[in-house]
Amino acid sequence: MALIVDHNKALSTSPLKVSAPLGAALAFMGMKGCLPMFHGSQGCTAFALVMMVRHFREAIPLQTTAMNEISTILGGMDQVEQGLLNIAKRAKPEIIGLISTALTETRGEDMAGDVKQIRARNKELHDIAVIDVSAPDFSGSLETGWGKAVTAIIRQLAQPSGNQAKLNRVNLLPGVHMTPGDVEAIKDIIADFGLEAVALPDLSDSLDGHVPDAYTPTTLGGVGISQVREMGRAKLTIAIGEHMRIAAKTLEEKTGVPSLVLDRVSGLEAVDLATDMGATIAAAVTTQPLPMLGELAAERVIVGDFEDLEDQILEAGGADLIIANSNARQVATRHGIPLFRAGFPVFDRLGAAHLTTAGYRGSRDLITALGNVLMEHPGHAHAQSEHSHGHSQAAAG
């Protein structure tokens, strides 16, 4: 049992947290024919876009309502309308995800109400699904926005099966921690049972690096609107990660399809897998104070940043390995601790989209990769202790 510590610091140093709207935009990347848009100033979009490009090394379609000083004072409905119409005209998407930001939520925009009016008076938008998501930056983090977007998509598109026959199908609601490679692995495993998997969202079909035959201004693939509408005809919904519970519940309430929330799919959560393998957690830092963190096999879980991680490592007298996103690289370098990059963003290594840790093969590959890192850095944290002797030879062997 771990104690959850939230200092609620005035100064966040080297943040671990990534914003909720970015998580929401990322979810829309797994919708086919989609072009999401942030309702905020254009920097909100630019930062999120650049971060996703650097992580996935892929084209990221993401637009902005380009709020300025005047629209911030008078209200942004015109910006939303112009933005939707421009996207409809230029990109001809099937679906637009409209995501609020701290700016528009602080001034109290009624985005959902505005969208209703805008759709009613513009027939160009009638054939396009517009999904509005409230995901202000000042509340929650990456996974919060991702979960909210998936829930909004379900609310607006999923339908009960009615008189239609059930299909031999499983709905998969992957968490934000699952890479395109992970989603593909789980879909394959489900297919091995003779079932068809429909993933919402499906990054394995859009951010997998494929090359389309023609220029595409929207997402390059993903789950289609018609497939989401049919989710009520599935036999079961599997959601992965606690942050997908609300989405799974919403789908169940709307369609009657029973749901199952899995914490992890075998070695999905590297931290858990590491403790399963006998590792001791010297420091655990996360972004949100969630009750389930209490179950982690660590003494404490800090809600904080990379400075907290550094302090914890120093307090513990060192560590053999850091598992974190690329932003841990400065801490890792300062203390000479190897960094295994996982999560989001991973911008200073290739293959972040394809790193697969889900399923049997994924677990095997993850254990192997972690083991290899440790073999290359034998006995780091024990340099002064009795463990150090003979380690280099053992590693070589």
Add this chain to the structure above:
Amino acid sequence: MLKAKIQELMQEPGCATNQAKSDKDRKKGCGKSLVPGAAAGGCAFDGAKIALQPITDVVHLVHGPIACEGNSWDGRNSWSTGSDLYRRGFTTDMTNLDIVAGGEKKLYKAIKQAIARHNPPAVFVYQTCVGALIGDDVDAVCRAATERLGTPVIPVNAPGFVGSKNLGNRLAGEALFEHVIGTIEPTDCGPTDINILGEYNVAGELDQFRPLLAKLGIRLRASITGDARYREVAACHTARANMVLCSQALITLARKMKEKWEIPYYEGSFYGISDTSDSLRNIARMLVERGADPTLTARTEALIAEEEAKTWALLEQYKPRLAGKKVLLYTGGVKSWSVIQALQEVGMEVVGSSVRKATEADKKKALERLGGDEEKLADAITPRDMYAMFKDGKADMMLSGGRSQFVALKARTPWIDINQERHHGFAAYEGMVALVREIDLSINNPIWAQVRAPAPWEV
């Protein structure tokens, strides 16, 4: 107050683009209104951060919700030869409660904690949209913190919604002029001290021309702001000349430094061979005019002759490999004509160049180099048209920023990053050779033939 400042920046008399405008157009200012659903690029806060973050030894503290810093820190490829404090992200990470209760107290506390832990020579505090919207007075907090804590705390008032990245660059210049430059008097002023404005040491480019200056006995008092230390910038008003590189970003700062401290400035570039030579020549000229040893002129000419000869000789080997290859330059257009010249010298054909951010004079020069073909000069090319250019074989490769990279790559076309995320320095003589080498490696890479060939089952 911010409004008046923006108005002033928009009508900068020192700006070449502005000088070419009619009185009426000049009054309208240079801010293009951004089109919702069809906009690209960063906000004013982003621009301010790009211009100041390279000051390596200070705390850069962002007063806003997590997106502004959490989604961007340690992402700019600006190098340091000293402190790495600038690479850490500092933010007040405003949450619901701060927005309801106001964030000024939290900001003060954050400044205090940052100083206590890192003891920096200064703290730069960046205002953002949300802080501005709820009325947090960053200027007042910074003033109070400076007085009580004894460390300069500099307000950078450039919330994202006031405009584009470029406006943010200029507001950053205002912050330096008002709060930093001239606050320290150095004791070691010399007759050949210069500042470089608008250089951010991306991929270490500063060291592609700093050694050239050193060979001539010219001392870089401060680089504003690549690889800079706070105290250098604070004391840079004693320099004898200013060299303005990315003129659209910091021209106002250069003009104001001229008015206040009589420092002459020259707008030039270290991209391209002839531009590098011109820049060196003009730096020498300004210094000699202000009393430096007149032999500097001849020594500079000798260095230019030597470096140019060496560079052209190095480029010779690439000619047979690059002759006739068609390249598209999509750079925003700042001084792109000097790059055009170098590419043409190695036998490449420049099939298009964007001049989105170029001045009228730059456009004219670029047009000259392109044989007067106006069709080759574009403000902006849509991704769809760009993709078609590659598919139809009208361009063999593209040099651009990261934003358009996938248009090229998805069309199976080689691409080189020449924007701020680039990993190679392309400045001065050495940088031009590096650029041509990168082009050769990229365009003649054997993999392109393989990825373009149809799959065996498609034949």
